[in-house]
Amino acid sequence: MAATVLTLLRLRFQVLANTLRRSPVMRLAVIFGALQALVLVAVAYTTARILLIKELPFERQAPWVVTGALVTLGWIIAPLIVGGAGSALDPRKLARFPLRPGRILAAEFLVGVAWVPGAATLLAALAAVYAWSDYPLAALVAVPSAALVLVTCVVGSRAATALAGNLVDRHGAAGRVLATFIAAAVMLAPIGLALAVFWPPWANFEALVDAIALTPLGAVWAIPGYVADGRTDRLLLSLLVALGTILVLGLLWWLALRESLRSRGAAGHRLRSGSLGVFRLVPTGPVGAIAARSLVLWVRDPRLVVQLVIIPAVPILFLLLAFAQRLDWLAFVAAPIAAGLLPLAQFAGISYDGTAFSSEVAAAVRGRADRLGRALALLVVAVPIVGLVAVLAPLAVGSPTRVPAVLGLAFAALLTGTGIASVSSALVVVPVPATGRNPFSAPPGSNTTQVVGSYVVTGATGTVLAPIIVLGAFALATGDPVLGWGTLVAGLLWGGAALTGGIVAGGRILDQNAPELLARLRRLRMR
Amino acid sequence: MAEPADRLVGAAAAIELAGIVKRYGDRLAVAGIDLAIPAGTFTGLLGPNGAGKTTTLSIATGLLRPDAGRVLLHGVDVWADPTRAKRMVGVLADGVDLFDRLTGEQLLHYTGLLYELPRETVAQRAAELIDMLDLGAAAGAAVADYSAGMTKKIALACALIHSPRVLVLDEPFESVDPVSAANIRDILHGFVALGGTVVVSSHSMDLVERMCDHVAIVAAGRVLAAGPIDEVRAGVSLEDRFLELVGGRRHSEGPEWLRPS
Numbered sequence A: 001m002a003a004t005v006l007t008l009l010r011l012r013f014q015v016l017a018n019t020l021r022r023s024p025v026m027r028l029a030v031i032f033g034a035l036q037a038l039v040l041v042a043v044a045y046t047t048a049r050i051l052l053i054k055e056l057p058f059e060r061q062a063p064w065v066v067t068g069a070l071v072t073l074g075w076i077i078a079p080l081i082v083g084g085a086g087s088a089l090d091p092r093k094l095a096r097f098p099l100r101p102g103r104i105l106a107a108e109f110l111v112g113v114a115w116v117p118g119a120a121t122l123l124a125a126l127a128a129v130y131a132w133s134d135y136p137l138a139a140l141v142a143v144p145s146a147a148l149v150l151v152t153c154v155v156g157s158r159a160a161t162a163l164a165g166n167l168v169d170r171h172g173a174a175g176r177v178l179a180t181f182i183a184a185a186v187m188l189a190p191i192g193l194a195l196a197v198f199w200p201p202w203a204n205f206e207a208l209v210d211a212i213a214l215t216p217l218g219a220v221w222a223i224p225g226y227v228a229d230g231r232t233d234r235l236l237l238s239l240l241v242a243l244g245t246i247l248v249l250g251l252l253w254w255l256a257l258r259e260s261l262r263s264r265g266a267a268g269h270r271l272r273s274g275s276l277g278v279f280r281l282v283p284t285g286p287v288g289a290i291a292a293r294s295l296v297l298w299v300r301d302p303r304l305v306v307q308l309v310i311i312p313a314v315p316i317l318f319l320l321l322a323f324a325q326r327l328d329w330l331a332f333v334a335a336p337i338a339a340g341l342l343p344l345a346q347f348a349g350i351s352y353d354g355t356a357f358s359s360e361v362a363a364a365v366r367g368r369a370d371r372l373g374r375a376l377a378l379l380v381v382a383v384p385i386v387g388l389v390a391v392l393a394p395l396a397v398g399s400p401t402r403v404p405a406v407l408g409l410a411f412a413a414l415l416t417g418t419g420i421a422s423v424s425s426a427l428v429v430v431p432v433p434a435t436g437r438n439p440f441s442a443p444p445g446s447n448t449t450q451v452v453g454s455y456v457v458t459g460a461t462g463t464v465l466a467p468i469i470v471l472g473a474f475a476l477a478t479g480d481p482v483l484g485w486g487t488l489v490a491g492l493l494w495g496g497a498a499l500t501g502g503i504v505a506g507g508r509i510l511d512q513n514a515p516e517l518l519a520r521l522r523r524l525r526m527r
Numbered sequence B: 001m002a003e004p005a006d007r008l009v010g011a012a013a014a015i016e017l018a019g020i021v022k023r024y025g026d027r028l029a030v031a032g033i034d035l036a037i038p039a040g041t042f043t044g045l046l047g048p049n050g051a052g053k054t055t056t057l058s059i060a061t062g063l064l065r066p067d068a069g070r071v072l073l074h075g076v077d078v079w080a081d082p083t084r085a086k087r088m089v090g091v092l093a094d095g096v097d098l099f100d101r102l103t104g105e106q107l108l109h110y111t112g113l114l115y116e117l118p119r120e121t122v123a124q125r126a127a128e129l130i131d132m133l134d135l136g137a138a139a140g141a142a143v144a145d146y147s148a149g150m151t152k153k154i155a156l157a158c159a160l161i162h163s164p165r166v167l168v169l170d171e172p173f174e175s176v177d178p179v180s181a182a183n184i185r186d187i188l189h190g191f192v193a194l195g196g197t198v199v200v201s202s203h204s205m206d207l208v209e210r211m212c213d214h215v216a217i218v219a220a221g222r223v224l225a226a227g228p229i230d231e232v233r234a235g236v237s238l239e240d241r242f243l244e245l246v247g248g249r250r251h252s253e254g255p256e257w258l259r260p261s
Helices: A001-020 A024-053 A057-083 A101-113 A116-131 A136-197 A201-211 A218-228 A230-262 A286-298 A302-308 A310-325 A329-343 A356-364 A366-395 A400-427 A446-478 A479-527 B004-008 B053-060 B080-086 B103-114 B119-132 B148-160 B178-193 B205-211 B231-233 B236-245
Strands: B013-024 B026-040 B042-046 B067-071 B089-091 B166-170 B197-202 B214-219 B220-230
Touching: A001 A101, A001 A218, A001 B231, A024 A116, A057 A116, A057 A201, A057 A218, A057 A400, A101 A116, A101 A136, A101 A230, A116 A218, A136 A218, A218 A230, A218 A286, A286 A302, A286 A366, A286 B103, A302 A329, A310 A329, A310 B220, A329 A366, A329 A446, A356 A400, A356 A479, A356 B089, A356 B103, A366 A400, A366 A479, A400 A446, A446 A479, A446 B053, A446 B205, A446 B231, B013 B053, B013 B197, B026 B053, B026 B197, B026 B214, B026 B220, B042 B053, B042 B178, B042 B205, B053 B067, B053 B166, B053 B197, B080 B089, B080 B214, B089 B148, B103 B148, B119 B148, B148 B166, B148 B178, B178 B197, B178 B205, B197 B205, B205 B214, B205 B236, B214 B231, B214 B236, B220 B231, B220 B236, B231 B236
Parallel strands: B042 B197, B042 B214, B089 B166, B166 B197
Antiparallel strands: B013 B026, B013 B067, B214 B220
């Protein structure tokens, strides 16, 4: 058992080391990720220092438990949204070896523990020792409870990844949406319930924190505080919930893993022959071909379906917050932010083609045609939804006069983002899961490259968009209809110009370096 | 003996590679290849694993930029005028993904439209190719669900749909069943009989000896011999000639421990 696990572990880190040796970008990304983690750990200790000054145990417990619950939530939700729990040990790749699920499970668990996010979480959780250093017993208990925090986070994140992967395999796009909503519901329901029971939260904040300490997300974080406080009954309850959570998540993970070791490859959905779908509707020529292909993939490729969920998910989240916090501006920015995120997800869109991109190189397709085709597909999907949200969200908070400004901002963000992505995806190729793999399992190093890349692209989009953002902000702040309509017109013109520029520039780049891009895709695929 | 004019190549060459060099890092994959493939021939590119066959064919079809050298397709420089050159070639690349979430039929239409064929032409040719390659039952299923042989066949259909003058096929028969292989062979022979040029890479001697009229033997990134098959063979069997040229044959009975008892 131990030997197998060790081999798997070594395999995982060998893959990582080879990746790093090959690519300086990846090395930079890992360093960047580690720095980011260090900053977070430093924040945790600074917070602990501040907490140490607080007299009442409760004053320490409240921020600690709430933040902790958010960290755990992040571990579970993040791989579902950005797609990647950094697993080179794809169970389906290992299916042909006589391995028991338990061993893969153990190896994957150790990988999760022994990598940057795991180490950072452990260090941050250990800050509890410092925060309660004037209560020796609590400080002592904080050490094993930090270990439990790490176990909960890693097991939770892997369980979510594995379960979601299986759902998508079986149900395609629907499975993906289902997975996100189930995860969100299961994880957020207890907190929502606690909030509902203790509404408004400021009336009885202590009871609310106690309630969060009983949820799967918060329980494990509450242990040192309850020890310091001497509240044995609460301590036992939280401990019970914490251990139960680990047990249930572990079991779910094991079941999902066993399932994916059994079923290999996606189940085929057969269409009638002669049903060409969108290929019948698009104009002839390369632009139409690429647009139609992209549209089919948006619906049928789980890796891309994953990204589409952003469009409804972000506005819903923002609107909920807007209602809960009575902050109307959250409703105004929902559509523009969702509009900017979708092109962002495609900042390295060609990576998802893999070497299938060679079909375009072989046919000597002009770069501009490729850019235009992809942009059209993205806009066909995004424009109706973004438009709808941009109209409905301001109406929902009772501000119809601000609809034009929100529309202008949203379309400007969508068009500009698409323009920027048209350039960046002609330059950048990142490792993504191959077609047919679990879309939530990311190749090693890809998380960090994705993050760094999306920072750069977000920065570029924000810079280009700045004039419209300023104009839109004035329009929203004043509620002036003239400024609002002005934002709409200016946003469409500005965004249209940015998109045109992006397509022309990206097309020119692609004309020059399409073969090199293909060579890089080929190298990525060979690992 | 070939005519002197044939040796001079030029217009008669379907593919002309001159001084091709390609490195991957510090590994020399193609070490200066000069090769002219005469139009109207059925040429086999033979070589051991890692000889540089796939790299050479990728360069010949403009999928990979060489570090040095020139590629002419029917006299058109692939890197100077890619659009005109590439319209003349159909490529079946080995180890390259397809957009496998499309159905077989959609994939064919996609490819046809990429080459700017009118929609009616695409529809008609797609139907004929599907029929010819016996893919009818699977035309409406996602290519991801195809077997290896069916995937090869749909990729071949994609290489044919724009009616190229030159076909470059990397390992076209790998994992294709005997019936389909025979059908594909017929198609290819017909294509050559009508004046087209076919280049297939393979490491199967038999296949090349049976199908091709010309052969080029490549190893370690160089052309060791090229020309009409009988000339290269020089009286012995192709396999003997190949082993003689490439070398590296071991005369042993395998490792000590490999003794099923």
